[in-house]
Every structure is written in C-alpha cells, then in structure tokens.
Amino acid sequence: MTKPRIVFVxxxxxxxxxxxxxxxxxxxxxxxxxxxxxxxxxxTAGPVRTRGGLPVHAEYGVADLDPRGIDTLVAVGGEGVDQARHHRALVDWIAAAGAQARRVTSVCSGVFLLAAAGLVDGCRVTTHWSRGEQLAREQPGLRVDCDPIFIRDGRVWTSAGVTAGMDLALALVEDDLGRAVAHAVAQELVLFLRRPGSQSQFSVPLWSRQPSSDPIRAAVATIHADPGARHAVADLAAQAGLSPRHLQRRFTAELGTPPAGYVERVRVEAARRALSEGDDPVEAIARRYGFGTAETLRRSFHRQVGVTPSDYRDRFRTVSGEPRSAL
Structure with missing residues (x-):
C-alpha cells in the first residue's frame, strides 16, 4: 500500500x-x-539555510518533484518567506501541487506562500500574531484571525507560529489515524496533549499593547501585581491621579481595551497558568483571581480561551500526570 505523501516546502x-x-x-x-x-x-535541491544559518538538505527542487499525488502540502514560514513568495517557479509549483492535494496546510507565515499561489482565497486563516495585520492588509479576500493556534477551513489548515505547527500536525494525525495514535505520539514526544485549534496563541505579553503614559503604566502594574484584587475604575483612577472618566478614556486609547476588559484578560491568564501548573480546585482558582465563583470563571475563560477550564486542564496536563477533577 502506498503511504500518503506529505511534502514540506x-x-x-x-x-x-x-x-x-x-x-x-x-x-x-x-x-x-x-x-x-x-x-x-x-x-532547488540541496542545502537550504534556515534563518539562523543551519543547513537543511532539500531532497528535491521544484523542477524534480511531481506535484501530482500529494496527500498533504505543508508550507513552512520564516523571515525568508517575503522573498520566497516572489519566486515564480516555487509559487507555480505550490499552486499546481496544492490544487491537486487532498489537504493544504501552512505553519506560521507559510500562509503567505499559499496566498501567493491562490490556494486560500476566501478562506478563514491564521498565522503568527506578528504577521496578521500584514496578511489582512495584503490579502483582503482572506478572513484573517490571529487568535487561534490553528484553523481548519475545509481542506485548508493554517497554524500560528513555531510550536503551533506541532499542534497542527497532531490534529492532522488525529484526523487521519484517530485520537489514540495522536495521544501516543504526544507521549513519545513529551508534549502536552493536543491543544484545540480554538486555543488562543496569545499570552498577556503578546495581546497587551504597551502603555505610553506613566498613569496608565501604574494602573497596568497594579493589575498585574495582584490580578485577584478589586480593580474598580475609581480605585485605579485614584491611584493614577486621574478622574475615573479620564482614566477610562486614556486606558482604552492606549491599550485598545477598557480597564474591565483588561482586568478580565489578566485574570484569565493567571487562572490559565494555575490550571496548567497545579492541582488546585477550579473553585479555589476562581476565588483567588477575582472571579468569585467557578461559573463566572468558566464563562470568562471560555470567552477568552475558547475552551472551558476543565477542558483546558485535561488537554494541558503533562502526559505523566493523572486526570484531574473537572468543572
């Protein structure tokens, strides 16, 4: 029986x-x-240097490899993609291979290659968070969503950057061979259990803009120092020496989100770390980080992360750990 061909570009x-x-x-x-x-x-076939200068041997050049009969096409990303997407022979080969492949995928900024080849027109796609605005600007026909770690839109699968490619590959293995095989692979590679595609690729340092004024920096520092504390606008404003209305306006202008939304995201991030790193009950985590009840945490967590706290804990426990109590 012929093995399915997976071709990395x-x-x-x-x-x-x-x-x-x-x-x-x-x-x-x-x-x-x-x-x-x-x-x-x-x-072209032969050594190809990575962004750090490491040579990797390409078995084939585009002139040597038949674009027919490919099961899964994988376009990788990296800084060199800006030059690669203008390489006519490469893009033409990707277009021919992708048009016939059962599945077309990309990791990180590899989606720019798929877009150049016309393989993702009208699709919902993701990429590394730092490239999302560029992709949306250059490809207005795409529905770019840089929150999920990977997205499936029909036969097109796209993922966020770097390690998210392994999550994508595990999802493809599960799609082809079943959850048991995907789980076994995760164990062998000492990975966390497969993250769902809806899992956000953003942690607090990534989604948060940097405040540009000292009063808002002080408010942000207060929130991060103790996520579970009472962070009413009036309290933050008093500490910053501003009126509540002025704080609300400046906070939203500088960070792109109002204080209440920012506090919720910081609390969810703190709860996320607690769920993945410890065994405390969900109810205790909810109280510690200012949610009050497990149900409030569940709603906020699902809104921000895309899964419930119990699902997150189940999927992110280490492979040597025992299943933990669920919400």
Missing part, C-alpha cells in the same frame, strides 16, 4: 521548527500505523 531563511516539529510528529505517527512518506522540496 522550504526556502532560504525558513524557521527550522516549522519543519522539524511537524516532521517529527508525522514520523512518530508512522510507528503506530502504515505511516506517511515525508518529503522536502525547495526551489
């Missing part, structure tokens, strides 16, 4: 983890099934 200046992480997931999946045939293609 690389180029000068690509991000090595975008290739190596998913590649290893597929290789390990082969230990529990008939496996996959993984191939690497570049503009």
């Amino acid at each position: 690389i180029f000068e200046g690509f991000q090595p983890l975008d290739l190596v992480g998913p590649y290893e997931v597929f290789q390990h999946a082969g230990r529990h099934s008939d496996g996959f045939s993984c191939q690497i293609v570049a503009p």
Whole structure:
C-alpha cells in the first residue's frame, strides 16, 4: 500500500521548527500505523539555510518533484518567506501541487506562500500574531484571525507560529489515524496533549499593547501585581491621579481595551497558568483571581480561551500526570 505523501516546502531563511516539529510528529505517527512518506522540496535541491544559518538538505527542487499525488502540502514560514513568495517557479509549483492535494496546510507565515499561489482565497486563516495585520492588509479576500493556534477551513489548515505547527500536525494525525495514535505520539514526544485549534496563541505579553503614559503604566502594574484584587475604575483612577472618566478614556486609547476588559484578560491568564501548573480546585482558582465563583470563571475563560477550564486542564496536563477533577 502506498503511504500518503506529505511534502514540506522550504526556502532560504525558513524557521527550522516549522519543519522539524511537524516532521517529527508525522514520523512518530508512522510507528503506530502504515505511516506517511515525508518529503522536502525547495526551489532547488540541496542545502537550504534556515534563518539562523543551519543547513537543511532539500531532497528535491521544484523542477524534480511531481506535484501530482500529494496527500498533504505543508508550507513552512520564516523571515525568508517575503522573498520566497516572489519566486515564480516555487509559487507555480505550490499552486499546481496544492490544487491537486487532498489537504493544504501552512505553519506560521507559510500562509503567505499559499496566498501567493491562490490556494486560500476566501478562506478563514491564521498565522503568527506578528504577521496578521500584514496578511489582512495584503490579502483582503482572506478572513484573517490571529487568535487561534490553528484553523481548519475545509481542506485548508493554517497554524500560528513555531510550536503551533506541532499542534497542527497532531490534529492532522488525529484526523487521519484517530485520537489514540495522536495521544501516543504526544507521549513519545513529551508534549502536552493536543491543544484545540480554538486555543488562543496569545499570552498577556503578546495581546497587551504597551502603555505610553506613566498613569496608565501604574494602573497596568497594579493589575498585574495582584490580578485577584478589586480593580474598580475609581480605585485605579485614584491611584493614577486621574478622574475615573479620564482614566477610562486614556486606558482604552492606549491599550485598545477598557480597564474591565483588561482586568478580565489578566485574570484569565493567571487562572490559565494555575490550571496548567497545579492541582488546585477550579473553585479555589476562581476565588483567588477575582472571579468569585467557578461559573463566572468558566464563562470568562471560555470567552477568552475558547475552551472551558476543565477542558483546558485535561488537554494541558503533562502526559505523566493523572486526570484531574473537572468543572
């Protein structure tokens, strides 16, 4: 029986983890099934340097590899994608291969290659958070959503940056071979159990803008210092030496979200860490971080993260851990 062909597209200046992480997931999946045939293609065969200068051998150049018969096409990302997406022979090959492949995928900024090849027109896609605005601006026909770590839109799968490529690969393995195989692969690679695609790629330092004034910096520092404390606008305003109305206006202007929304995100992030790193009951975490009740935490957590606290804990416990109590 012919193994499904998975072809990775690389180029000068690509991000090595975008290739190596998913590649290893597929290789390990082969230990529990008939496996996959993984191939690497570049503009020309031979050594291709990563963004850090590490040479990786591409087995094929685009002139050497038949674009027909590919099961899954994987376009990796990296700083070099801005040059690669203007390489006519590479883009033409991706277009031909992707048009016939059962599945078209990208990791990180690899979605720019798929877009250049016309393979994702009208699709909902994601990419590394730092590239989202550029992608939306350059490709107005795409529905760009940089919150999820990966998105499936029909046969098109796109993921956020770097390690999210492994989450995407585990999802593809589960889609093809079932949850048991995906779980076994996660164990072998000492990964957390597969994150759902709706899981946000943002942690607090990423989603938060940097405040530009001292009063708002002080308010932000107060919130982060003790997420579970009472952070009413009046209290934050008094500390910052502003009226509540003025604080509300400046806070929203500088950070893009009102104080209440910011406090909620900081609290959810604190709860997320507590769920993944400890065994405290959900009710205790809710009280500690200012939610009051487990139900309030559940609603806020699902709104911000895309899953419930219990699902998050189940999926993010280490593979050696025991299942924990659920909400």
